[in-house]
Amino acid sequence: MVSSFCVHSFTIQKKSEWPFLADDSVVYDSNYIFHGSGSEIKIFSKDTITFQKNFTLDTKFNIQALISDDQNKRLYAAAGKSGIFIIDYSNINNLNVLAQIEDAPEDPGFLQGEVRDYINAAGIKLKGNYLFVADDAYGFRIFDISTPGSPSYVSGYRQDGLSDKLTTGGYFDIDLFTYNSKDYLCVLDLYYGLKIYDVTDPLEYYNPVSPDDSSDDLSDIYQEDPSLEQTTPEAPENVLQPEIDDPDPVAGKDLRTSFYNSITLANDITAKIIDSTPYIFITDRSAEEEKAAVAKLKFRDTKRDNKQEDEFEFEDPVNIGRCDDLIKANSLNVDNDFVYIADGDNGFAKVDITTPVSTNENGVEIYETVQSYNNDFKNSYSIKYNLDLNEIYLADINKGLSKIDITNPVGSPFTGEFYNFTSIGKSDSTLAAASSGTSSQGFFFFETKDNSEPEFTGKINSGSNPLYVKKFMDTFAGVDTNKLYIFKNTSSSPEIHTSINLETSDLQSFQAYSNYIFAGTNSGIDIYKYENDQVSFIKKFSSGSINSLFVYTDIMFAASGTNVNIFNITVPDEPSKIDMITVQDNVSDIFTDGNTIYITNSKRISVFNFRDLSLTNDINFENDVNSLAADSGFLFAGTKKGIKIYSDADTSSEKHLFDHPTKDSVAKLILSESHVYSADSKGGISISEYDKTAGSDTEPLAPSDSAGSSCFINSLF
Numbered sequence: 001m002v003s004s005f006c007v008h009s010f011t012i013q014k015k016s017e018w019p020f021l022a023d024d025s026v027v028y029d030s031n032y033i034f035h036g037s038g039s040e041i042k043i044f045s046k047d048t049i050t051f052q053k054n055f056t057l058d059t060k061f062n063i064q065a066l067i068s069d070d071q072n073k074r075l076y077a078a079a080g081k082s083g084i085f086i087i088d089y090s091n092i093n094n095l096n097v098l099a100q101i102e103d104a105p106e107d108p109g110f111l112q113g114e115v116r117d118y119i120n121a122a123g124i125k126l127k128g129n130y131l132f133v134a135d136d137a138y139g140f141r142i143f144d145i146s147t148p149g150s151p152s153y154v155s156g157y158r159q160d161g162l163s164d165k166l167t168t169g170g171y172f173d174i175d176l177f178t179y180n181s182k183d184y185l186c187v188l189d190l191y192y193g194l195k196i197y198d199v200t201d202p203l204e205y206y207n208p209v210s211p212d213d214s215s216d217d218l219s220d221i222y223q224e225d226p227s228l229e230q231t232t233p234e235a236p237e238n239v240l241q242p243e244i245d246d247p248d249p250v251a252g253k254d255l256r257t258s259f260y261n262s263i264t265l266a267n268d269i270t271a272k273i274i275d276s277t278p279y280i281f282i283t284d285r286s287a288e289e290e291k292a293a294v295a296k297l298k299f300r301d302t303k304r305d306n307k308q309e310d311e312f313e314f315e316d317p318v319n320i321g322r323c324d325d326l327i328k329a330n331s332l333n334v335d336n337d338f339v340y341i342a343d344g345d346n347g348f349a350k351v352d353i354t355t356p357v358s359t360n361e362n363g364v365e366i367y368e369t370v371q372s373y374n375n376d377f378k379n380s381y382s383i384k385y386n387l388d389l390n391e392i393y394l395a396d397i398n399k400g401l402s403k404i405d406i407t408n409p410v411g412s413p414f415t416g417e418f419y420n421f422t423s424i425g426k427s428d429s430t431l432a433a434a435s436s437g438t439s440s441q442g443f444f445f446f447e448t449k450d451n452s453e454p455e456f457t458g459k460i461n462s463g464s465n466p467l468y469v470k471k472f473m474d475t476f477a478g479v480d481t482n483k484l485y486i487f488k489n490t491s492s493s494p495e496i497h498t499s500i501n502l503e504t505s506d507l508q509s510f511q512a513y514s515n516y517i518f519a520g521t522n523s524g525i526d527i528y529k530y531e532n533d534q535v536s537f538i539k540k541f542s543s544g545s546i547n548s549l550f551v552y553t554d555i556m557f558a559a560s561g562t563n564v565n566i567f568n569i570t571v572p573d574e575p576s577k578i579d580m581i582t583v584q585d586n587v588s589d590i591f592t593d594g595n596t597i598y599i600t601n602s603k604r605i606s607v608f609n610f611r612d613l614s615l616t617n618d619i620n621f622e623n624d625v626n627s628l629a630a631d632s633g634f635l636f637a638g639t640k641k642g643i644k645i646y647s648d649a650d651t652s653s654e655k656h657l658f659d660h661p662t663k664d665s666v667a668k669l670i671l672s673e674s675h676v677y678s679a680d681s682k683g684g685i686s687i688s689e690y691d692k693t694a695g696s697d698t699e700p701l702a703p704s705d706s707a708g709s710s711c712f713i714n715s716l717f
Contacts, residue, residue: 520546638666
């Protein structure tokens, strides 16, 4: 989700999150449930939903969709700019990547006339030997996978940005349905709406050119737009280049003129044949409030003139029903009578789509949820309904994977969270995070060269529960409950450079200074030193039970209960106490920028002058503050409800600018180069960009991506 706000002279915009909580990330077969998250496919027993194993793909990008082919024991994973992976799981203990589809014939995208030959796979559907791919910011592609180890490009449709075509400025979703012996592809675009294409014959629109023809003369290849000859590189020898013959959709619903900022921001689509009639179901959410909706669309069949009696054409779908009882509507599944929805904090909702409670002034039937199960769910985002067993498989950041008997959902078994990020660190363009999740225990590493989307570079498994990770010299140091690790960054993936067993296992805090590491424990501070490629324990420095540490230049702040002891660590082996601050409650985090000291204790932040240690302000909160950071007078406070941002926090006239949402409780946040990097506990990690010198506009900026718009809720359905 991307959201932006502008208040006074400060703006902040969420840039990216990891893992991407994909609505099509849960699939199942006769024996297993598969869940795609980040770069991993997590495999669970369908009977007991016990975790079996992780299968890690060689991708820097998030898995956005999964398909399982039970008959052939194959998985298909869409992984953004890493393309599509075709995976053999006939031996569940030895999964094997048969092929990776990373490219296709070059063709200009509509954005600035760019030319690219890579796939940016956002969604996938399978029909027989054909794989349909939603190629973000391009259109859709079709591949022949009859030889799974050697898939071939069949055809595709480039969305070109013309007013009568479907453009793709961001994520979009697809679905397939069969009606009157024909196959139809539904394409839901993030920005512009819905189009339906006849894909019964995937070869209908593109005619491959032979290698001999394409190697000599390109003039016939791009017949629809001769200007493309100037921007398209010469076709490589023996590569089939297609003749472009853009198909017209057989039906569609243009949503551009009805919605806020010309963005529909619809989220998920499912096509379903009910009583021999095709229907389409679409979800959307609002960015401005906890509100979402699901719409039920129906085609009107019209007999073609001069055609046989059994030949029909579609007219554009019309909305015949809607339900507004939802808060997120992240993902939906449909049976004949009900829609099952992964509904964020509501867990999952069950909507009766056959018995309306009323009809609005436009003749649209109004449905309502007949059951809603929150049951401690934190953020449910993907759902699959197994009609044969009357079971629901639900992915949620709090409970992980749940298996729910729809006839008796009380006490449904669940796996435990997929991730639980407790700490985060940044060194140059590398980001590291520690996760103690049930099926993801370890240290995760990412590249963030453009300070936006993190590219996953590797994971180091941990033998015990990971606790902290910090920037250390030009790399990272991390600790779990048993060991201290010094990691080594390489060009391909992270490695453990050296490690040592912890002297004391009850770690509560962790800081680095020069080539020294300070570990706060129940009995004091353990000091470690890295030298000659080895790390060694130096001594225990007793100063009571240490619940928080922070190092600024050569000053260390060590919290013991309500007291914050201040040490000079110019000689790291021999810290010398120089002063102490006392606050009202036990300290959970400390931060200073050299001018102001911020200390969070329970639901309060106490603010002190750095020079004379005088108390300048107390800020009270409804929720516990877990982490602090500040930049030029702007204070960032990580809570279980997201990040609260203040200006003038060092005075009693502080201003609460706004709350910046995160997917879960903020365990740790850090600031670097006008970016906030946040470990959001079970929600993963998030990156937001802020500007301290923006204008003075007090209105929210236009939402983008899945942030949504309440205006869409009121006008689409």
